[in-house]
Amino acid sequence: EVQVVESGGGLVQPGRSLRLSCSTSGFNIADYTVGWFRQAPGRGPEWLGFIRVTAFGATAEYAASVKGRFTISRDDSRNIASLQMNSLEIEDTGVYYCTREALVGRFGVVYVNSFDIWGQGTTVTVSS
Amino acid sequence: DIQMTQSPSAMSASVGDRVTITCRASQDIGTSLAWFKQKPGNVPRRLIHASSSLQGGVSLSFSGSGSGTEFTLTINSVQPEDSATYYCLQHYTYPWTFGQGTKVDIQ
Numbered sequence: 001e002v003q004v005v006e007s008g009g010g011l012v013q014p015g016r017s018l019r020l021s022c023s024t025s026g027f028n029i030a031d032y033t034v035g036w037f038r039q040a041p042g043r044g045p046e047w048l049g050f051i052r053v054t055a056f057g058a059t060a061e062y063a064a065s066v067k068g069r070f071t072i073s074r075d076d077s078r079n080i081a082s083l084q085m086n087s088l089e090i091e092d093t094g095v096y097y098c099t100r101e102a103l104v105g106r107f108g109v110v111y112v113n114s115f116d117i118w119g120q121g122t123t124v125t126v127s128s
Numbered sequence: 129d130i131q132m133t134q135s136p137s138a139m140s141a142s143v144g145d146r147v148t149i150t151c152r153a154s155q156d157i158g159t160s161l162a163w164f165k166q167k168p169g170n171v172p173r174r175l176i177h178a179s180s181s182l183q184g185g186v187s188l189s190f191s192g193s194g195s196g197t198e199f200t201l202t203i204n205s206v207q208p209e210d211s212a213t214y215y216c217l218q219h220y221t222y223p224w225t226f227g228q229g230t231k232v233d234i235q
Contacts, residue, residue: 035224046226047222047226111219115162116177
């Protein structure tokens, strides 16, 4: 079964750090860009960033709201992507999701499976 | 950043009605657009990708169309289980951006 499972959320004070994990199964994570999203209470989803495949340097792009504070990484050998969140703010409270994005292979970059698999998310609460 | 303007923000429909939701992009995004359905407390579920390709397992009552800056999600013969909030997402240029959402209430 193709799935992703997010973990690592919790209650944290403003200014502190938290590291989220995205465990994948049923597909080869190494072939995919992996993205992170979040959803604050009562609001729509928000894209946070993605990390490219290792063949493209595993470089990442970020939303302006988290750039410089959040870092996405990947460990394809363990089928995991991570989101390191530093200098957390109250506005970072929400449910965090990961998903696969672009499929990168010999046919180029393909979006046929993009955003099709979401885990249940992990809840991050930033509060003093 | 590309702005996605989604309309209406909320609507009410009766069982069997046709529902149409629109997303307008602030610049040309080709067909790099997906539609999602989300029920309260649930995870977003992809309905449509590449503007018009139906996700496997999704009811054939859903369809998507459009390219460039104007996109439409249509639900033919809406059912009670279609009551949810619907979002569009552009992934043409990062940062990917969502529409504000359309809350559909089925009477």
